[in-house]
Amino acid sequence: MTNTLILDNGAYTIKGGLSGDPSSPKLVPNAIVRGRTDRRHxxxxxxxxxxxxxxxxYRLPFERGFLINWGVERTIWNRFFKTxxxxxxxxxxLLITEPCFNLPNIQEAYDQMIxxxxxxxxxxxxTAPQLCVYNDLATLFGDKEGSVPDCALVVDSGYSFTHIVPFVKEKPIAKGIKRINVGGKLLTNQLKETVSFRYYDMMxxxxxxxxxxxxCCYVxxxxxxxxxxxxRPYNENTIVQEYVLPDFSTNTRGHVRPKRGKQSTVAMHSSSAEQILTMNNERFMIPEILMNPSDIGMQQAGIPEAIVQSVNACDPCKSRTAIPYRQ
Known part of the structure; x- marks a missing residue:
């Protein structure tokens, strides 16, 4: 029996499964990780x-959003395909995603490997935005079920960068695609630096x-x-949260606990066996980099400005140019 495997091959996670099998989709880290204590891979x-x-x-197959380490990716794919x-x-x-404007030599490497x-x-x-357009977008906005929008704009914020992709009649407009070099990796690194500078070394x-x-974070x-x-004072601050760090003996995952009255000015402290990190304006100022990259010195447009640029770049009169993809 011929099956179709759908593989959203992201830089941080692989989202994949067999077409038509609702129990099949999986979320798998796209990395080979070595533990510090057990030295296991x-x-x-x-x-x-x-x-x-x-x-x-971490050993990652992707660098700056492009797949360059095929030795690592082959090992991950071998396990995923076997499962x-x-x-x-x-x-x-196989239906597989790739970054917008993927380099030709990387595309050839994809084909050779596959x-x-x-x-x-x-x-x-x-591309992942193209698959989003193929999805049932109409019901998300309360439109008639099954109708296909004439125009759509997808904001795809990934691990390495964010793409703004406009579509007309399900075809991407090449000159309207905008990229921002801000993604989940940068936000995580920025949070590491902020927490390490303000509170505790977690680099x-x-x-x-x-x-x-x-x-904890939100927009x-x-x-x-x-x-x-x-x-505001701690008891009047509705944003601050107390994040309990994992101790890897009783719990392996951190969690937010209810606020327990007035706290001292020390952000990092121990309460019985718990190690607490107080999260205040970090909760929303880290994701704010997506809207204003200039906050950390990046001379790039944020998502709102990039959306405006993307729409303005689409000519409403002349013919549209779609991105060609080879099968």
Whole structure:
């Protein structure tokens, strides 16, 4: 039986599964990670077996958003394909994502690996925003079910950068695509530096800081009033949170605990066996970099300005140019 494997091959995670199988989609770290204490190498989803996430060493196949380390990627794919395709890859089809404006030599490496190494019967390379347009967008906005929007604009914020991609009749407009060199990796690194400067040295704790970012951070609807709230006394501050760091003995994942009355000015302290980190304006000022990269000295447009530039770059009268992708 010929199956179609859908593989959203992101720089941080792989999202994939068999077409038509709702129980199949999986979220797998796209990395080989070495533990500090056990010196074991965890490939992809094996990371869930790790018991000590302190000072992990990451080997990533992607660099600045482009797949360049095929040795690492091959190892991760071998495990993923073995799990998803019990009968092997030879008689199956593959739909895989790649970055916008992927380099030609990297595209050739994709094809060589897919057809020569894994022997898939056929392959289709596309971008993640294109697959979003193929999704049922109409129901997200309360429109008639099944209708296809004439125009759409997708904001794809990934691990290495953010793309603004306009579509007309499900075709991407090449000259309207804008890229911002801000993604999840930069935000995590910025949070590491901020926490290490203000509170406690956590420059080696990428995994813990990333969990903290995903748990505590949010995009503010109005930054200035939220900053005013953060300056209030502790008991009147509705934004501050107490994040309990993992100790890797009783708990391996950090969590937010309810506020317990007035706190001292020391952000880092111990309460019984818990180590607490107080998260205040970091919660929304880190994601704010997506809106204003100039906050950290990057001379680039933020997402709102990039959206305006993308729409203005689309000529409403002349013919549109779609990005060609080879199958």
């Amino acid at each position: 965890y490939v992809g989803d094996e990371l869930s077996q790790c018991t000590d996430f302190s000072s992990l060493y 998803e395709l019990q009968d092997g890859t030879k008689d199956n089809r 057809f020569e190494e894994y022997e898939f019967s056929s392959c289709y390379r596309t 080696e704790e990428t995994y813990i800081i990333n969990q903290m970012k995903e748990t 503010s609807q109005n930054v200035i009033p939220d900053l005013d709230i953060c300056r």
